[in-house]
Amino acid sequence: MGTGLVGTDLADVTSAEERLRRWRLVLGGGDGAEGTGCALGERDAAMDRTLAAVYGQERQAGLGGSAPRVARWLGDIRGYFPSSVVRVMQRDAIDRLGLATMLAEPEMLEAVEADVHLVGTLLSLGKALPETSRETARAVVRKVVQELEKRLAGRTRATLTGALDRSAKVHRPRHRDIDWNRTIRANLKNYLPEQRTIVPERLIGYGRAAQAAKKDVILCIDQSGSMAASVVYASVFGAVLASMRSIDTRLVVFDTSVVDLTEQLDDPVDVLFGTQLGGGTDINRALAYCQSQITRPAETVVVLISDLYEGGIRDEMLKRVAAMQSAGVRFVTLLALSDEGAPAYDREHAAALAALGAPAFACTPDHFPEVMAAAIERRPLPIPEN
Known part of the structure; x- marks a missing residue:
């Protein structure tokens, strides 16, 4: 009995010490200054310095303007934290410390943990990337795209093939x-x-003829800066859909102008580097172009991916959606196509679309195949709960 109690006491002590250690790392502030009384070992002290570089506002540690120092920091955090945490810290460092321009340097790109948000940052740099860094940037983007395709392509094809078969x-x-x-x-x-x-x-x-099940899908993607992750995922899905013989896929990106990237769909990396993140938004102009490309309304699905902050003519935008639906087009509005959940969006425009029978909602990449399957079969859309 006594041994059991001692064991419990030791476990409690260990647990308490671990909680203090974690609080010390969270609070920072130098030895003893944060009030926990917890001394850090050599590894924890090094970890604390990497955290202080981004989150130590009072200490003003920062990373400075030195690319080698930043590259070392990127290597350090990969040694101390799991990949999921590394990506968050990288994102915070880019946002808090203005490291975006440093990513234009090849040695920096080779040091980072690649993810969707990093791809968005690289795309937003656009022409600011020097020639010496573009090949490295493409390699980083291609690595992320290949990982996404591996994760999403098989399930998407299987889900949509079933939907196409049932519709035929x-x-x-x-x-x-x-x-x-x-x-x-x-x-x-x-x-x-x-x-x-x-x-x-x-x-x-x-039906014997493949045409019996063939569908036309138009992905219309807002490329304003806030939609970066959605652009990445939509480009991957566009390439997957384009690889399916029973789906004729068109991919359109827009800000205040409209660009048709359908010819690049065989390589989503080319699609991504054909985008230009940032700038204004003219949804009405983009939908006008999409409307002009529709030849089989009853067999067409139009997917608008936008936060709906319209800079064009609102009433015309809504009239176009209503006209497409009246002609038989299945119209889907996604406020985001990302893992982050519902973004900031124009609620008035979302409500107006819902009143037309085209509800707007955020969608994760894993849920997107189900949404597309329902659209193809003309079933009610499986709208996730917020």
């Missing part, structure tokens, strides 16, 4: 086109025990 289902198929598994399930109620057979009152099959 016919109930008066030719004999060789009958889907016997579905037909049997649909007619089980007509089983005749004495004959040990099923009377197939309803035949289910698939």
Whole structure:
């Protein structure tokens, strides 16, 4: 019994010491200055310095203007923290300390932990990237894109192939086109025990022509600075959709001008470097272009990805959405396509779209295939709860 109590006491002491250690690292402030009374070992002291560089406002540690010093710091945080934490710290360092321009240097790019937000930062630098850094930047972007494709492509193709098959289902198929598994399930109620057979009152099959299931998808992407992560994900999804023979995919990006990047869809890295993050927003102009590209309204899905801060003509934008829907187009509005959840957005415009039957909502990349499948099948959209 005594041993058990001692064990419990030791566990409590260890737990208390660990809590103090963590509070010391959170609070910073130098030895003893933060009030925890917890002394740091050599590794923790080094970790504390890396945290102080970004979060130690009172100490004004910072990273200075030295690229080698920043590169060392990037290497240090990768040694002390897991990748998920490293990415957050990198993002905070870029935001708090203005390190974006330093990322134009090849040695810096080689030191960072690549993720969607870093890609967004590189794209926002655009022409500010010197020639000596562009190949390194492309390599960083390609690495992130390949990781995203590996994560998202298989499930997207499987989900949308199923949706396309179901949308092409016919109930008066030719004999060789009958889907016997579905037909049997649909007619089980007509089983005749004495004959040990099923009377197939309803035949289910698939149309022979690929055109029966073919859909047109237009991704219309706001490339204002706040939409950087959405642009990255949408470019990856655009490439995945373009690889599917049953989907004719068009990718359009816009700010106050409109650029059609469909010809680059075979390589999402080319798509991303064809964007120009930042600037104003003219959704009406972008939708006018998309509307001009629609030839089969009843077989078309238009996906607008925007925070809806319209700089163009609001009433015309809404009229275009209403006109497309009246013609048979399935219109989907995503406030963001990212893992960050609902962004800041124009609530008045979102409410106006909802009144037209086109609700606007944020969507994670993992949920996007389900949204697209519902749009293709013309089912109610699976809107995630906020």
